[in-house]
Amino acid sequence: MPVDQHSDPFEERLSAALHEAGGTFDNPGGALAAAGQARGHRMRLRRRAAVAGGAASLALVGVGGALLVPWGGTPAPKPSSVAATGSAGPKTYSADEVVRTLQQLLPKGKFTKSEARGTGEDLPPLAVGVFDDGKGEAAVSVGLDRVPTDTGEFNPSTAVMPCADGGQSGLDSCRTELLPDGSAVTVYQGYEYPDRREDTKAWGADLVTPAGQHVSVIEWNAPAEKGKPVSRPEPPLTTAQLKTLAAASKWRRIIDAIPKEKKPTAATGSSTRPAEMAGWLILRKLSLLLPSDLKRVSYGSQETGYGYMVVDDGKGRSLVQVNVQPDMSDVADQLYGSGSETLADGTRVAVQQGPAEKGGAGAVEWTVDTMRKSGLRVVITAFNAAEQGKAATRAKPALTIEQLRAIALSPRWLSDKD
Structure with a gap:
């Protein structure tokens, strides 16, 4: 079966919504169900892990380990203040102003700031803190960003986090609705760990307005997303309160003050190491490269x-993961041993098939690991299970080794465009 390009409703969703938003805010069904798999698999593919074995912080880790990134993966320029330039411009919001806004919008209780960013920083605004309403401490976060609305007729319902189809595990509830002002909001209740090895719950609301303002609220029933024991049975905010918090007009004013993206110049954009590819772009490329007869179930x-992406060919769901790392030439020899091959253009390829490293009963993973002469490493792995760490749901992964190889070696990964 060839790996071909295609266009379907899912592609349109990715193009219109995930082009900026979907990769920065995970879909709650797939992401909560796969929470931890994204982080764990990606982290063991980083340079340090590669040097150690070669198998394979985020400012704020949200559902499934993802949150905000400047559009296109390039840092947004820091705006000059009006006082410095002497010219009028939009109001900027400091990190303290952003976190004070969160504090003002929360119910009565004690709030302690953990981390915050304003509109004049390299990454989009956020506010993180610990909230205690008298029933126990709980981590609360709000991430703010902007969804592009210049890709045609914009529909917020295509840009907001979708609820997964059917009985996707990892969620107690998920509902998407339209508000009177035309905004779309998804409110969900799930867990930090899909295997429930800890009782940490992760609840949230994801909202997109007709103007493209994007607000993501997440709360936990522990003082931190990870590493702290639960401090209360449930997070402090109800689903209604989450929706109200996400819809607050104060967030929209802050989002409007986020500087528009500018392409980096030679003077400001140079770096000793190439920037990593944005998550939303990886998703877009992966979806374009997957066989057209595979149903896209969820993504993150x-x-x-x-x-x-979790895909289904009619024989059961199958998890497909892609890692893209630039400038990895210095660890190539540790990653590609005697069993690997070198193609005519210098690309190195290693294939692994075996039991899933973190799999349940009968779970296997197939991996094609590639590195171009430039040092660009693309690793694609398919499982015969819908979630990493779970038992097999089918006999084999939904993609063959030949299909995985074709995806990993596609020239699409060499471009910063779709």
């Missing part, structure tokens, strides 16, 4: 370097 990504 990290801010950069990693994306996944």
Whole structure:
């Protein structure tokens, strides 16, 4: 079966919505169900892990380990203040102003700031803190960003986090609705770990307005997303309160003050190491390269370097993961041993088939690991299970080794465009 380009409703969704938003905010069904798989698989593919064995922080880790990244993966320029330039411009919001807004919008209780960013920083605004309404401490976060609306007729319902089809595991509830002002909001209740090895719950609301303002609210029933024991049975905010918090007009004013993206110049955009590919772009490329007869069930990504999709060919769901890393030439010899091959253009290829590293009963993973002469590493892995760490749901992964190889070696990965 060839790996061909195609266009379907899912592609249109990715093009219109995930082009900026879907890779920065995971879809709650797939992401909550796969929480931890994204982070774990990606982190062991980073340079340090490659040097150690070669098998294979985020400012704010949200559902499935992803949150905000500047559009196109390039840092947004820091705006000059009005006082410095002497010219009028949009109001900027400091990190303290952003976190104070969160504090003002929360119910009565004690709030302690953990982290925040304003509109004049390299990454989009966010506010993170610990909230206690008298029933126990709980981590709360709000991430703000902008969805592009210049790709044709914009529909917020195609840009907001979708609820997964059918009985996707990992969620207790998920509902998407339209608000009177035309905004779309998804409110969900799930868990930090899909295998429930800890009782940490992750609840959230994801909202997109007709103007493209994007608000993501996440709360936990522990003082931190990970590494802290649960402090209360449930997160403090109800689903109604989550929706109200995400829809607050104050967030929209802050989002409007985020500087528009500018392409980096030679003077400001140079770097000793190439930037990692944005998660939303990895998702877009992966979807374009997957066989057209595969149903896309759910998807998610990290801010950069990693994306996944759960696909179904009618024989059961299969998780497909892609890691994209630039400038990895210095560890090539550790990654590609005697069993690998070198193509005519210098690309190195290694194939692995075996039991899933973190799999349940009968789970296997097939991996094609490639590195171009430029040092660009593309690794694609398919499982015969819908989630990493779970038992097999089918006999084999939905993609053959030949299809995985064709995807990993596609010239699409060499471009910063679709």
